[in-house]
Amino acid sequence: MSGPKTLFDKIWEKHLVDVQDDGTCLIYIDRHIIHEITSAQAFDGLRENGRKPRRPKSTLMVADHNVPTSDRSLPIENEESRIQVELLEKNAREFNLPFIDYREVRQGIVHVIGPEQGFTLPGCTLVCGDSHTSTHGALGALAFGIGTSEVEHVLATQTLIQSPLKNMRITVDGSLPDGLTAKDLILAIIGKIGTAGGTGHVIEYAGRAIEELSIEGRMTVCNMSIEAGARAGLVAPDQKTFDYVMGRPMAPKAGQWEHAVKMWKQLPSDEGAAYETEVTLNAADIEPQVTWGTNPEMVLPISANIPNPADEQDPGRRDLYERALKYMELEANSKLTDIHIDKVFIGSCTNSRIEDMRAAAQIAKGRKVADSVYAMVVPGSGLIKEQAEEEGLDKIFTEAGFDWREPGCSMCLGMNGDMLQPGERSASTSNRNFEGRQGPGGRTHLVSPAMAAAAAINGHLSDVRDFI
């Protein structure tokens, strides 16, 4: 391919190992993260066929989905969870793969620790058996989720069979108003393009508002690309990216660093590069966002009222909205700020980084969680927990009545025992509000960390701008 290229085109072309006559591509995978939920069957496959991991040092293994967020010195109570976590370690030892024990301080959610350890690098290809692998695109890595068969394929061959993705660019002009965060931005984007708007695409996020985001904020945006149907999100690496990566344990060392940065500077899309799909919005128009329904595109500004399904022209969508309101036990046309909540969850691969902890703490400081609410804060990694404690954020949270927990995926998907009971309602900083996602019969409202803290204090969904 000649002519101007996108960031995606450049990474894709550089990783092509083979192109078959029918167009099927074999791409090289630089980085592979493995967790306990989607890997056991892949290792069985290797054993059954007498295969070995091709390049162990490209791999990083850690348990996150099933780990308790309570005292780690105790054994894992749930037997199935314990077996999965132990099996991950056994597989790491048997195949001699880099592994982080869940009791180590470096442990955390796969999508938090990849960038944190410098394992994720600009321009690399990175996969993991988890759809939120799109997170790593914030550093300019082509990162996407894969299934267990593909985990086995990458282990055995360090490659994947793929078809090229289409390029989509979402340009966000203007600056985010005070009190608004990357979470509000990505929810607004999903509201605009829908849950299938990015299917078959990689989304490159561009424009002033994206440039102004921290790396953590860019991770939040790229994380939820999958909620817009896109397999991957990307942000062009810039000086902020290089500053973030420099000096991390697995990043290129002095002597190689300058050479690496020189290569990474070639990555941003060329002027005039073509995108199959373009979307533009202005950050200044965005209000704090909250989901009201059962998928992330059912999202509105906090000042809005719940929609009336009768206003929907399309019968499929009307049916979907009716179903969502019934499941969520909400009335059409009622105010979002009248929705009372039972639990608040601040955490997940979307919003558990230090900046998220700070944003929530800023709202919590000197205030109290409402009596009717149980609120938990789950940092994304042991290192984030440590840093937050150095900054005194844990004190702010616990004095306000929040529960300060150990790192992991926790109530985002309720596998480790942290979950909603049937009928309970949460304000959650996670990424999916599907029926039963946080526990059977549970109801989820997705919000930013600051909005979650505000909801915890008021006991109902609230506009964070009233707190600042």
Add this chain to the structure above:
Amino acid sequence: MEKFTKLDGVAAPMPMINCDTDRIIPARFLKTIKKTGLGVNLFNDVRYNEDGSEKPDFVLNKGPYREAKFLVAGENFGCGSSREHAPWALMDFGIKCVIAPSFADIFYNNSFKNGVLLITLPQEQIDRLMDDAEKGANARMAVDLESQEITRPDGETIPFDIDPHRKHCLLNGLDDIGLTMQKDEKISTYEGARNTAEPWL
């Protein structure tokens, strides 16, 4: 992987759009370390009451649909989590073919790697197949992968498109890994060049 050549049986209608993989198999069933045995929990939370009894209104709890081999589904089927447990659960239940206007990308890849055939058709044709699927015991369809044709209950055939590589793998029950390992030399050449150019990787 088992070969997929032809399939015939009952088709169940599932018109809802954006059917996500949490719905297909909720997260708490991902604690298994096997690929089998998930069929009983397929669509668990919409299929069973809290006490474990069946919800009579759910399609797969109704007479002939208990034996369904096809699903006719709404757009964006399989969105959300990358869990391969979703096609494992479908397969374990006995559903080996899903026909919908569109599928989410990761679910699409995962299904083909497990011998589940996904067929994408325009909404207009889906509407007709959905009507067929409403016919209970008479909702019998057939698919022939070689000739790329679906046969409706009334005998009419509908052609469909499929990626030639995926078709080849399904028809022959081929393991992708084995195929890729035949390209070992190309992978080694690539790795050699990359280790020189970007030794930090």
